[in-house]
Amino acid sequence: MSVTITTRPAIPGGDAHQSSQYEGFFSLAARSMRSSDIRDMFALTEAGDIISFAGGFPTPDVFPAEKAAALMAKVAATRPQAALQYGPTEGIGELRAAVADLMGQRGVPATPGEILLTAGSQQALDLVARTFADPLAPVLVELPGYVGGLNAIAANRGRLIGCPTDQDGIIPAGVSEIIERLRSQGEQPRFLYVIPNFNNPAGTLLPQERREALVEIARRYNLLIVEDDAYGELYYDRRPPLPLRALAPERVIYLGSFSKVFFPGLRVGWINGPEPLLRKLAVAKQAADLCSSTFGQYVVLEWLREGNWQQHTSWLRGIYRHRRDLMWEALRHFFPADARYSVPAGGFFFWVTVPDLPCSTRELLPQALAHGVAYVAGTGFCVDGGGQQSLRLSFSQVEEAKITEGIRRLGEFLAGVRERPPKG
Ligand SMILES: Cc1ncc(COP(=O)(O)O)c(C=O)c1O
Numbered sequence: 001m002s003v004t005i006t007t008r009p010a011i012p013g014g015d016a017h018q019s020s021q022y023e024g025f026f027s028l029a030a031r032s033m034r035s036s037d038i039r040d041m042f043a044l045t046e047a048g049d050i051i052s053f054a055g056g057f058p059t060p061d062v063f064p065a066e067k068a069a070a071l072m073a074k075v076a077a078t079r080p081q082a083a084l085q086y087g088p089t090e091g092i093g094e095l096r097a098a099v100a101d102l103m104g105q106r107g108v109p110a111t112p113g114e115i116l117l118t119a120g121s122q123q124a125l126d127l128v129a130r131t132f133a134d135p136l137a138p139v140l141v142e143l144p145g146y147v148g149g150l151n152a153i154a155a156n157r158g159r160l161i162g163c164p165t166d167q168d169g170i171i172p173a174g175v176s177e178i179i180e181r182l183r184s185q186g187e188q189p190r191f192l193y194v195i196p197n198f199n200n201p202a203g204t205l206l207p208q209e210r211r212e213a214l215v216e217i218a219r220r221y222n223l224l225i226v227e228d229d230a231y232g233e234l235y236y237d238r239r240p241p242l243p244l245r246a247l248a249p250e251r252v253i254y255l256g257s258f259s260k261v262f263f264p265g266l267r268v269g270w271i272n273g274p275e276p277l278l279r280k281l282a283v284a285k286q287a288a289d290l291c292s293s294t295f296g297q298y299v300v301l302e303w304l305r306e307g308n309w310q311q312h313t314s315w316l317r318g319i320y321r322h323r324r325d326l327m328w329e330a331l332r333h334f335f336p337a338d339a340r341y342s343v344p345a346g347g348f349f350f351w352v353t354v355p356d357l358p359c360s361t362r363e364l365l366p367q368a369l370a371h372g373v374a375y376v377a378g379t380g381f382c383v384d385g386g387g388q389q390s391l392r393l394s395f396s397q398v399e400e401a402k403i404t405e406g407i408r409r410l411g412e413f414l415a416g417v418r419e420r421p422p423k424g
Pocket of ligand 1: 195259264
């Protein structure tokens with residue numbers, strides 16, 4: 001297989017929102033930071049009758065409001081001194097132990113000392129980037145890759161190098177080819193950032209054989225792997241294969257989150273990895289926030305202790321599976337017949353590629369908004385400038401009644417621009 005090494009510069013031309021008057025005040029690292037297309041989109045889609053497939057939030061319909069209120073009251077009443085106080089940087093011991101048990105249920109034996117609790121897995125991504133990336137040193141990411149992860153690495157000035165993927169996720173042979181090529185230039189990637197389960201944005205699920213091949217490559221080339229598993233519990237057919245961390249615990253750092261299975265307002269996630277690495281990550285966390293929300297950690301702890309969180313997750317799977325099916329059905333019906341996508345077996349996203357568009361999906365976005373529908377353009381996910389004909393559609397947050405209508409609007413719009421390309 002022939003693979004070209006494609007990179008995004010650590011210091012891009014600058015953010016359109018930055019005012020030149022203040023440019024000189026910014027650190028080099030701040031100049032590397034880019035606003036996420038997805039965040040920018042929220043402001044646009046709040047107006048008018050727009051059906052937005054842009055945001056990948058959980059649907060608020062499933063937020064357990066009464067349960068949350070009861071758990072919060074319980075925590076405040078029974079543990080006010082600990083729950084309202086600053087906590088340890090690593091997180092409260094009882095939740096670290098409970099998360100270690102949870103990792104065991106996911107096939108990864110873990111001790112509480114191998115768990116670092118974070119403010120969502122987004123903070124984990126930032127800590128990982130601060131701890132393992134170096135200015136301009138290569139970091140391997142997927143094409144397409146998760147914007148939050150890419151931005152965390154770029155903000156810490158890592159040089160993003162895209163690895164090829166297909167409908168089954170990252171291609172191990174492509175990864176080893178890139179590593180070989182880097183090595184021939186005297187470089188070693190700092191780590192590989194990968195989302196094996198229900199990738200954001202690609203929706204792909206990495207098969208068992210590829211997981212084994214990937215950790216084999218990591219061992220051969222002494223590579224650290226950062227495995228982001230925000231969606232692993234949201235499987236719609238069957239449980240995903242074992243995490244990479246189960247296959248190579250000595251070199252995989254696993255990121256988990258309660259955002260999608262409980263609720264994201266809590267901001268509770270975790271890192272599970274080798275203790276020596278966790279100790280350094282904890283030092284990075286001391287500089288970032290000293291400790292994440294103690295109160296939120298106790299709420300999660302009480303929720304896990306009630307013992308029926310699996311039932312809740314199974315209920316969520318049913319709801320999201322139904323939305324996935326509605327979007328799939330609508331795509332079959334309303335999208336151009338040559339549109340390419342694979343059906344996600346979990347998570348929140350369809351990644352759709354529509355050939356022969358007159359311009360990129362990013363350029364088409366304002367007109368799509370005028371047609372009452374929003375998506376995230378593919379280019380923001382692709383560090384090689386690819387994704388021009390692709391878009392990410394999230395079904396998680398859109399009311400069931402609107403999914404079909406939104407896909408109808410978008411399908412007709414895309415078919416229309418292929419027939420009548422926009423002027424100028
Ligand atoms: C792949 C992936 N990783 C990490 C996150 C961050 O999640 P949180 O910080 O809420 O745990 C998200 C959120 O959408 C995500 O999609």
